[in-house]
Amino acid sequence: MTDRTLTVNKTDLLNWDALKSIEVGAAKTKAATEKDGVVTLRFVKSDKFEHLASLMRLLQNKGGFPGLDIDAAEQHRSVVTSDKKKVFVFQHGYEGNEKEKLFHYAVDIRQRGIYTHGLIGGHHDGYLQGLYMYLKLIKKLEPLACLQTMLDLLAKSKLPKGTKRPAIKLKEVLTVTNGREEVPKTPKEITITSYVELS
Incomplete structure (x- = not known):
């Protein structure tokens, strides 16, 4: 992969002071420069993301994902529809209590799909992947367009200080108690406040 260049408004950066001090190579070329309030990021690479995409494609082609179609939008489980808008969820898609071993899921974890550990696991990772x-x-975007779109979505999702993001509510579809799964008789609402709007 060749080096990529991305842009972002300086006002959308949290770490401009740290970012502007990064230098690359023997020539000590600045990795980030600013002009007229727009920051240009240089030497950006999508290799790790592309390696993951290639691995997923290879595994699917070799039958490593029985019943999973990585090209089917509905199998990307972090993408949900709320008020006719598609959003990508950046938080746990469940509420639960580890001590009581009781969890209320807004995504059906029994279904095949592409999940992030952050959506259904105990840690907050995997969202960007x-x-x-x-x-x-x-969306069939090229690597550079994927990276720029990710940056734009995250920057656009930033709210003014002191403003709260409007919550979206997802209905519970699965209750897990001590490892036993059941469809809830009276579903709870799961509150999602960390997301980006895709459409």
């Missing part, structure tokens, strides 16, 4: 896979596989 999941978003990249959606943009690459479903």
Whole structure:
């Protein structure tokens, strides 16, 4: 992969002071420069994301994902529809209590799909990889466009200080109690406040 260049408004950066001090190579070329309020990021690469996409494609082609179609939008489980808008969820898609071993899921974890650990697991990781896979596989964007779109979506999702993001509510579709799964008789609402709007 060749080096890529991305742009972002300086006002959307949290770490401009740290970013502007990064230098690359023997020539000590600045990795980020600013002009008229727009920051240009240089030497950006999509290799790690592209390696993941290639691995997923290879595994699917070799039968490594029985019943999973990585090109099917509905199988990208971090993408949900709320008020007729598609959003990518950047938080746990469940509420739960580890001590009581009781969890209320807004996504059906029994279904095949592309999940992020952050959506259904105990840690907050994998979101950017999941978003990249959606943009690459479903939106059919080229690597540079995927990275720029990710940056734009994250920057656009920034709210003014003191403003709260309007919550979206997802209905619980699965209750897991002590490892036993069941469809809830009276579904809870799961509140999602960390997301980016895709459409």
